[in-house]
Amino acid sequence: MRVDSTDIKSIAYTEAGKFEETRFEKIHNVIFDSSNEASIIVAEEIAALIKEKEELNQPCVLGLATGSSPIKVYEELVRMHKEEGLSFSNVVTFNLDEYYPMGKDNIQSYFYFMHEHLFNHVDILPENINIPNGMVSADDLYQYCIDYELKIKSYGGLDFQLLGIGRTGHIGFNEPGSHLNSGTRSITLDHVTRADAAPAFLGIDNVPRKAITMGIGTVKSAKRIVLLGWGLNKAKILKETIEGEETSSVPATYLQDHDNTTFVIDSEASSELTRVKTPWLVASCRWTDILKLKAVVWLSELLGKPILKLTDKDYNDNGMSGLLTEEGTAYDLNIKMFNKLQHTITGWPGGKPNADDSHRPERANPAKKRVIIFSPHPDDDVISMGGTFDRLVEQGHEVHIAYQTSGNIAVSDEEALKFAEIICKLNPDNSEAKAIIDFLQSKTDKDIDSKALRQLKGLIRQSESLAATRYLGVKDENVHFLNLPFYETGTIKKGNLTSDDIDIVTSLIEAVKPHQIYAAGDLADPHGTHKVCLDALFEAIDVLKPKAFMNDCWVWLYRGAWHEWESYEIEMAVPMSPDQVLKKRHAIFYHQSQKDGVMFQGDDSREFWVRAEDRNRLTAKKYNDLGLADYAAIEAFKRYHF
Incomplete structure (x- = not known):
């Protein structure tokens, strides 16, 4: 046929x-x-x-x-x-x-x-x-x-x-x-x-x-x-x-x-x-809990009114009369949705000890948790959740950082040459450093980085990461450089995810037996490194979920420097004080090779620390505009249920 x-x-x-x-x-x-x-x-x-x-x-x-x-x-x-x-x-x-x-x-x-x-x-x-x-x-x-x-x-x-x-x-x-x-x-x-x-x-x-x-x-x-x-x-x-x-x-x-x-x-x-975004404007819809919150947040932002000030007329005038029919009055609906958002806010991302956790995003027990923060590149942890990272360490949790890739291709040739020349000045007989310098001086657009150059670039990013994690109080033995094989091609085009990558992630999780896992859920590019790293984590979780310790493991997803979860998607919002904003900024500064003239800037000329602060400030403003407390900045997370 x-x-x-x-x-x-x-x-x-x-x-x-x-x-x-x-x-x-x-x-x-x-x-x-x-x-x-x-x-x-x-x-x-x-x-x-x-x-x-x-x-x-x-x-x-x-x-x-x-x-x-x-x-x-x-x-x-x-x-x-x-x-x-x-x-x-x-x-x-x-x-x-x-x-x-x-x-x-x-x-x-x-x-x-x-x-x-x-x-x-x-x-x-x-x-x-x-x-x-x-x-x-x-x-x-x-x-x-x-x-x-x-x-x-x-x-x-x-x-x-x-x-x-x-x-x-x-x-x-x-x-x-x-x-x-x-x-x-x-x-x-x-x-x-x-x-x-x-x-x-x-x-x-x-x-x-x-x-x-x-x-x-x-x-x-x-x-x-x-x-x-x-x-x-x-x-x-x-x-x-x-x-x-x-x-x-x-x-x-x-x-x-x-x-x-x-x-x-x-x-x-x-x-x-x-x-997709506003289905109630297209046809009558089935009002699930998440859709109700999405609709109320949308209406609040559309009209520029706090949630608690929305009226029956506001709902009726904007295609949401069906929601009121189901919920009764705007007053009842507004309080319900306001409380739902209020309960996402916590200064205790690892759970507050000896507290009623029925309306908190995280469990109170165990009071001291084992935590793994998975970072696709060696700076995503501090850029995306540096304030929460700091809070987890300060509140006494056992925090592990897992850098999934070396991030070597994001180090410029000029930066690598600087380090190779320093090595040669300290040790003029170092043949590897001399070979790197010779390679860089003759490199053309067609050349893929040599193995030695990739190793040097990877070490530069490792040293920057350790400087940042030490600044935030994490022991060196809790910092894990996974160097997942899919990334190590020397070019922008990466390999496919394999069992070798998944085994590395699985082994770390099994060794730590975490109560919390944080991971990058930024899917702006579905074929990008963040997506592959997330897939590796999800597949590792699939392997491990029959294990008893996984029953006590919760997974929280953060987003990167370009996007944030929508207000209605956020399940844990961690406020930051002005002092914590500065501390996060300083942690980002330790990643010097990524600070000035970064290669993967995109069409946004702001440095990563500026993007991060602007994003966190905007999230706090959105919460405040919805009628919630006024914070300096907020980092946001969404829970992944496996």
Whole structure:
């Protein structure tokens, strides 16, 4: 039976994910709990199309994307080829874009990316692979783009186009201002796009300013389009694209009038959509406890009124009359939700000894707890929960810190050279330090850090971490550098999580037998280091949960420097005094290699300590605006129930 894209949209996506047509939405979109599950469904559609074309003895013409979004799709296609015999012999591919100038052998090139993730692992014919040439001469570039466009048309256009979306709303590299009918061409990259690419290039200064890209018109000519959107970073732009007006300032909105497009997104990326964020504005809904709190907090913030001042009219005027029907009066509902938020606040993150804990986020007993703070990088602990960290130590708990990765790639070559030169001055005969200096002085963009250089960079971050943990009063023997193997590739692209990584985490938890675990729940990038580190922890917990000691273990998730839990999501809020804010700042300062000119700054020019303080201050302000006490700063946590 022929399986066309309409069948796939209505059956495979909708059965596996969540789709509800609403008056706000202008593009078909399906929400999945995880990007992995969604990626498999997309790969299955592509595989079905390849097989269908093969039966008809026709080429299958695919438009392909790069970036983190399609990686799992490509992994599943490779698996299908190796395990199920999916052949790519009839597949012709056209990649969306390439940096300019950019050599094919540069590890940052999209040519390298596509071969690394897909082409080297399947039976596609080399002559059927088409990727814009990032080294075409400036004189030939205009004609080259025309020829690329004509070659796509010679195959009858694209049968299927896979897309990601940038935070500027770009598809391919069609930045804001791109024309609806634009074709393949060279383009200047937006600053936000370059900032997002900066981690891969070890700094924004290394990111090319130009690129070659298929045009909006080229993309829209595809018979079928699937756009992937993962993580919190994409939530805002996805809302604008799906619900906003069609505009050149958000090029992805041009897909609104393509009649066979599906946006496939995960739960984090969907968080700003009206049907997710404020479902009561879309249709009548089932009022769960968490949805009630979410709605009341939303209404309070919308109207700029403390919760206890909300009236029946406020609820009725904003689509929430059904909630009042269920709860009775605004007065009763307001007190109930106010108390719920009030009970999240505690100055005793490890539990208050000899106290009634029925309305506290943590247990009173045992009074002295064993605690593990898992930190994906060697500074996430103090940046994200430095005040709570300090409070746990001061209140006498046995605190362990577990740095999951070495963080070596975040140390600049200049910083490493400084330390290598110091070693040589102290010991002129040190051959390893001399070798590092020689390597750095001859290093090119194509070179991956040597093992010795990675080791030195890792040691720099270890010494900074120990300085910070000593400042906060943690014994050295309670500081654990796990150096998870998945991270140690020497490049931005990391390995997959393996049993070796999980075993390391499992062994530490089993040795400490903690009553509390703190971990980074920041999922802004679902394929990033934080997500892999969290997956390693969750899998270790799955292994260990039959053990008796795990019955007494609670897991609290914090977020990183970019995002905070929404007010209604917070289950433990730890206030900080002005003195504690300063102490947290000083702990962050010990991470000197990450303080000035940090490589992974993103498009936020604030230093990490400033971001952290601003975020903690904003959380406290939100609580105060809701009608709760006025604190200098608050760190927030959400409990993970396993």
